[in-house]
Amino acid sequence: MTVSPQTIPEPLAEIIDDFQAVTEAERLQLLLEFSRELPELPERFAGHPELLEQVVECQSPLFLTLELGDNPDQDVQIYFSAPPEAPTTRGFASVLHEGLNGLPAQQILAVPDDIAEHLGLTRAITPLRIRGMSAMLFRIKRLISEARQLRAAST
Template identity: 75%
Template sequence: MSTALPAQLAEIIDDFQDLTEPDRLQLLLDFSRELPELPERLREHPELLEQVVECQSPVFLTLEVGDGPERLVNLFFSAPPEAPTTRGFAGVLMEGLDGLPAEEILAVPDDVPDRLGLTRAITPLRMRGMSAMLGRIKRQIRETAA
């Protein structure tokens, strides 16, 4: 089953695929530096965030789904600066999915982390962490619809 990727996520994957492996790691570091800080309303209430326990680093995420017919999703991540790989994965998901309709995010294939071309450069455990982030996002969207 081939699912069309959202344009912004497809562009990120293309950017990774166009690079050599060392440059892909550098791009991942760039995404880690671009991950926005949590808004103050979430910084003051960490209990509103869900920990992604599959990640080696303490990563937390939450989302808000809009009321309109498209149910636009806003993502929020918290990952420590000393965990650049994990922050980079969060940054990729943030850049690739934030602001999209819920249905579009739910349709994103689960193998997106593998499509970045980092499987040889990054441990399987870290790759599972990114897959877990995507899984949590989808689960939270489904829970808000229920």
């Protein structure tokens, strides 16, 4: 599947290319490899669930939060928390983290909502899990939009 370079940031496009370069069965293995690479939460978030938002659409407990720089178009830092015994959920979170973390807000907001389809995972995993990944991306975009609106209202 060809993705548009105008809407897919380069780090995420590279991940999509990696998934597209392997067979469907190998994509699951690649997702599991990503699950082992999800960074731990920074100390300031660890033990503070009230600072994170749960993505209830995920079959496993997944929480996320993000931080924007002083300028709303500056880089966005994304943080996830998912248990090790939830490799699919962790894998999705890790793909989004590696593909989006540190990018400007506008680039993240432009990412297509059907990212799981671009990864070629829609036949390899259940629709409920696809819904969870889509919900993660939706939450990230919503949190960015809300933060930008708050900043605009306060200036």
